[in-house]
Amino acid sequence: MTLDCPLPYGEHELIQLGHGAGGRLTAELLDSLVLPALGGQPDGPLEDAALLPGADELVVSTDSFVVSPLSFPGGDIGSLAVHGTVNDLAMRGALPLALTLAVIAEEGLPLAELRAVLDSAGKAAYETGVPFVTGDTKVVGRGAADRLFLNTTGIGRRITGLTPSAAKARPGDAVLLSGPIGLHGTAVLSTREGLGFETDIASDTRPLHRLVQALAPLGGGIHSLRDPTRGGLAAALNEIARDSGVGVRIEERxxxxxxxxxxxxxxLGLDPLVVANEGCLVAFVTADTADEALTALRAHPEGAEAVRIGHCAAAPAGRVELRTLIGARRVVDMPLGEQLPRIC
Amino acid sequence: MTLDCPLPYGEHELIQLGHGAGGRLTAELLDSLVLPALGGQPDGPLEDAALLPGADELVVSTDSFVVSPLSFPGGDIGSLAVHGTVNDLAMRGALPLALTLAVIAEEGLPLAELRAVLDSAGKAAYETGVPFVTGDTKVVGRGAADRLFLNTTGIGRRITGLTPSAAKARPGDAVLLSGPIGLHGTAVLSTREGLGFETDIASDTRPLHRLVQALAPLGGGIHSLRDPTRGGLAAALNEIARDSGVGVRIEERxxxxxxxxxxxxxxLGLDPLVVANEGCLVAFVTADTADEALTALRAHPEGAEAVRIGHCAAAPAGRVELRTLIGARRVVDMPLGEQLPRIC
Incomplete structure (x- = not known):
């Protein structure tokens, strides 16, 4: 008699929307299925971008974009694809050198819409100062894709002296946030569902590499950087708490x-802490560089509203706690799965 | 009164399957819409991979894979995604350093199928000796994608002394082909349509970087390399003829x-010259290195059947001609559009 190995997933289990939501289900899928299959290291720090082997100062990041609708207040899938990848590089302390763009289009998509989206991507890349160096175009039959998906991969070079990592936060660190949260997710959702908020809310989609560049003079004082996209601020803080083995304490006010x-x-019954952002970052920095870091962030329009939102403690390791407006403490969990599908 | 500018596409034109087929429609879409939008250079040489600005010896290539069905004799979308990108790097004379993998999955895809495909990608990468360094997972709702799409981006380093380009073929060059053609496209099509050929035909999907490495000692004698994927041998030869401004003459026998x-x-009423391949390459080499190049290719299993199929002439520039079995000449056109949708 043999004992069955405990499989992480049943033989007949199906992929769910939550597996792509950037929360706990995504982490489980990565650890149990994707990383073992691809020869990666389960339970290692999950970074936004990877160092390129054999070319130490270069980092690479890839992202597919499936946002629906293709356009929303403040941006569209084209600009989002540029900003998302530029920002993933920036969170590893890198400035972008080059982008690739791969298009999957559904047969019947108006060429005018494709043109508008690609124009927007080109404009975003130009404004960021990064060229598209190569690309790919695939077309699938009607009904085999929903209009248009993009993939951008970015290659960047690390700023000398800046080596942020999700695993480098330390007790005593100040937790900074470069701007307001919740704009991207609510803008897309409101547009998609016709809720009417889209007149008041625009996505914050924008590149963050200049903010990272502004932090560079603080060098080793910058421990961890993260842009709170899918899963929102809750997911970003939980990832750093887990990968660094620290407690994170946030002030709701x-x-x-x-x-x-x-x-x-x-x-909508949503917690703003789990709503996706595309134009702000969290920075874990040593307490003695916090003021300087805030000043550096605030010197740029995209960081004008930067604030300190909390600090790191030694315990409870891996946990994020929020002190509420009335002074109570509550645990901020890693979001389980999908609150807002196809948000990026 | 103003004169309307001639627009390359009408306002209401729609994307067609042929726009993604690697033939003339793809080239028109790139030149008229994609490259202008992204700030690229229309009518420049279209290479399989691009040099990375600021890091001269590095090249980058991206490809999305939408093949249907996901598995076919000889491979699946996972191994295909690895080989396709490794080969695009190799055609620029580069050995792969790192791969990224981005997954777009349809809700409801069995996790066992995802696992099988990713295992296959991991195995192909391991056998090629290249690591996956980062990735991304998106899930879209049922009906918003057809099961599974993958994107792989590869970064490679050029082998010293090897600088092949689609624009470097010269009159007098020998045209070499590393193996038989037509296997991948007919294997996928036969599986998809249940034609029964799939018992006799398996895709040739495999990495070609070792063949390119074998050619490296011939250095400057290697002018152009191309793997004849979408659009087949006809498209690959036409691209080189166009980008190099040479005539290409091929012997059908x-x-x-x-x-x-x-x-x-x-x-099926198909011309084998336009059927996609995933495991052979064409090499344009100086006449005096042709024999050595053939010997080098034949020393590897994937090049065991390498042959010389023709030569380059000064005129008619940009045209590919085939001498048929009965001695007649016919022009081999750039395929217009889609004969075999979703072949890779």
Missing amino acids: AVPVPAAVAAACDL | AVPVPAAVAAACDL
Whole structure:
């Protein structure tokens, strides 16, 4: 008699929307299935971008974009694809050198829409100062894809002296946030569902590499950087807490949530902490560099509203806690799965 | 009164399957819409992979894979995604350093199928000696994608002294082909349509970097390399003829077409010259290195059947001509559009 190995997934289990949501289900899928299959290291730090073997100062990041609708207040899938990848590189302390763009289009997509999206991607890349160096175009039959998916891969070079990692946060670190949260997710959702908030809310999609460049003079004082995209601030803080083995303590009153975002979240039953952002970052920095870091961030329009939202403690390791407006403490869990499908 | 600018596409034109087929429609889409939008250079040489600015010896290539079905004799979308990108790097004279993998899965895809495909990708990468360094997973709702799409981006380093380009073929060059043609396209099509040929035909999907490494000692004698994927040998030869401004002359009797491929093409009304391959390359080399190059290719299993199929002439520039079995000449056109959708 043999004992069956405990399989992480049943033989007949199916992929769910939550597996792509950037929360706990995504982490489980990565650890149990994707990383073992591809020869990666389960349970290692999950970074936004990887160092390129044999070319130490270069980092690489890839992202597919499936946002629906293709356009929303503040941006579209084209600009989002550029910003998302530029920002993943930036979170590893790198400035972008080059981008690739791969298109999967559904037969029947109006060429005018494809043109608009690619124009937007080209404009975003130009404004960021990074060229598209190569690409790919695939077309699938009607019904085999929903209009248009993009993939961008970015290659960047690390700024000398800047080596942030999700595993480098330390007790005592200050936790900074470069701008208000919840704009991207609520803008896309409101547009898609026709909720009417889209007149008050625009996505924050924008490149963050200049903010990272502004932090570079602080060098080793910058421990961890993360842009809170899928899974929102809750996922970003939980990832750093887990990978660094620290406790993260956040003050609710310090977290900037625009009034229109709060109203939209109230209506939809969403927690702004789990809503996706595309134009802000969290920085874990040593306590003695926190003021300088805030000043550096605030010197740029995209960091003008930078604030300190909390600090790191030694315990409880791996846990994120929020002190609420009335002074109570609550645990901020890693979001389980999908609250907002196809948000990026 | 103003004169309307001639637009390359009408306002209401829609994307067609042929726009993704690697033929003339793809080239038109790139030149008229994609490259202008992204800030690229229309009518420049279209290479399989691009040099990375600021890191001269590095090249990068990206490809999305939408093949249907996901598995076919000889391979699956996982191994295909690895080989396709490794080969695009190799055609620029580069050995792969790292791969990225981005997954777009349809809700409801069995996790066992995802695992099988990723295992296959991991195995192909391991056998090629290249690591996956980062990735991305997106899930879209049922009906918003057809099961599974993959994107692989590869970064490679050029072998010193090897600088092949689609623009470097010269009159007098020998045209070499590393193996038989037509296997991949007919294997996928036969599986998809249940034609029965799939018992006799398996895809040739495999990595070609070792063949390129074998050619490296011939250095500057290696002018152009191309793997004839979408659009087949006809597209690959036409691209080199166009980008190098040379005439290409091919002997039909020298082009190896397996009997089962010929039979499948007869039945389907396909020209084997336009059927996709995933495991052979064409090399344009100086006449005096041709014999040495053939010997080098034949020393590897994947090049055991390498042959000389023709030569380059000064005129007619940009045209590919085939001398048929009965001695007649016919022009081999760039394929217009899609004969075999979703072949890779």
